[in-house]
Amino acid sequence: MKFKNFPIYRIEWVTSIFLIGTALLSLTVVPWFLWTQYHLPVDAVNKVHGWGFVWALFIFYYYATGFGITLGYHRLFSHLSFKAKWPVKLFVLLFGAASFENSAHDWSADHRIHHKHVDEDEDPYDISKGFFYAHIGWLLFRLKPPTPVNNVKDLEADPLVMWQHRYVQWIGAFVGFVMPAVLGYGFAVFNGYTNPGMTALAAFLIAGLLRTVVVQQGTFCINSLCHMIGRQPYSTSHSARDSGAVALLTFGEGYHNYHHEFQHDYRNGVKAWQFDPTKWIIWTLSKLGLTEDLRRVPDTRIMAAELKEKSLTLGRDIDSLAARLDARTRELKAKTIAAAHELAKELATRAESLKEAAATKAEVGHETLSELRGLLNQAANYLETLRRADAGSAA
Numbered sequence: 001m002k003f004k005n006f007p008i009y010r011i012e013w014v015t016s017i018f019l020i021g022t023a024l025l026s027l028t029v030v031p032w033f034l035w036t037q038y039h040l041p042v043d044a045v046n047k048v049h050g051w052g053f054v055w056a057l058f059i060f061y062y063y064a065t066g067f068g069i070t071l072g073y074h075r076l077f078s079h080l081s082f083k084a085k086w087p088v089k090l091f092v093l094l095f096g097a098a099s100f101e102n103s104a105h106d107w108s109a110d111h112r113i114h115h116k117h118v119d120e121d122e123d124p125y126d127i128s129k130g131f132f133y134a135h136i137g138w139l140l141f142r143l144k145p146p147t148p149v150n151n152v153k154d155l156e157a158d159p160l161v162m163w164q165h166r167y168v169q170w171i172g173a174f175v176g177f178v179m180p181a182v183l184g185y186g187f188a189v190f191n192g193y194t195n196p197g198m199t200a201l202a203a204f205l206i207a208g209l210l211r212t213v214v215v216q217q218g219t220f221c222i223n224s225l226c227h228m229i230g231r232q233p234y235s236t237s238h239s240a241r242d243s244g245a246v247a248l249l250t251f252g253e254g255y256h257n258y259h260h261e262f263q264h265d266y267r268n269g270v271k272a273w274q275f276d277p278t279k280w281i282i283w284t285l286s287k288l289g290l291t292e293d294l295r296r297v298p299d300t301r302i303m304a305a306e307l308k309e310k311s312l313t314l315g316r317d318i319d320s321l322a323a324r325l326d327a328r329t330r331e332l333k334a335k336t337i338a339a340a341h342e343l344a345k346e347l348a349t350r351a352e353s354l355k356e357a358a359a360t361k362a363e364v365g366h367e368t369l370s371e372l373r374g375l376l377n378q379a380a381n382y383l384e385t386l387r388r389a390d391a392g393s394a395a
């Protein structure tokens, strides 16, 4: 977007001042406070006592508000990927509000449009408008007037969700800012510290202010980095990507290519080794009877998607690699090229029959799945061989 076209009349002033203000304070006041505290003599009146408690509170709030968004706003309310008992709902609504990302109602409305119109103009955080826009720009200024909200009727029937929607700013301010200060104060009084106000201030700055900014920037990455960095094993028909590194920043939401293919699955990191703490918590809560009806896409459908995608990319990549090889290398590698094309066809056929099996809920054995996993590895090998030959023929 050109700067002269900057839509000043579309600036969301309250949101912008809050987001930019909290970020600036976290970058200035918080380090300054930590620095001066560090250099104060131990017996100074203004010295904060109870730093261990303050940082423990930061960690608790970091996870509680982060999961409020990923487990609550995202997987529970936007996608209905599992059912939750009221204590879980109440927790994610309280701490979701304290992450200052709007109400669950409005967040879900935006997010459902995002899935329906991903990468299109209607997508509220459309990545084709650039990293900045998808990350935070869409909140700072609205390019278009808001569309009427009509895709969250199910949530509107939930009194707890609507209660949070009505009072979200108050709940956020109380749970997110006032409560850390009160807890810090209480802890200092309980331990007989001379100046409990200073512990309250530290708790407010660290577990309130700084934590808000850290969680916001992390969860905003779901809309930006998750559509830019990583692999696309399940589909290249949209920009969403799988990245373990981004999963670390986003409480497990980094496996976004899978998520856009199978949005009703409560898992984003579907493989056992993938880092998805949100999934682990939903599963643990189900063992405690606090969540139920966890929705999982059957392995056969997941495998069918992987095979189909691999068949498409293998065909495409082999053609472009083969075209780049010099005549002699191409002759030497003719067998590999032909075999890779055969394999691409084979993968497409296997994807179709798996899809049919999934539709009729027919049993597909573990041996078949691991055989197919072998075919995927074979495809990777062919590509690797030709890439090496390409590098050799270019040299």
Ligand SMILES: [Zn+2]
Binding pocket: 114, 222, 223, 226, 227, 240, 256, 260
């Ligand atoms: Zn997305």
Ligand SMILES: [Zn+2]
Binding pocket: 074, 078, 079, 111, 115, 259, 263
């Ligand atoms: Zn989603």
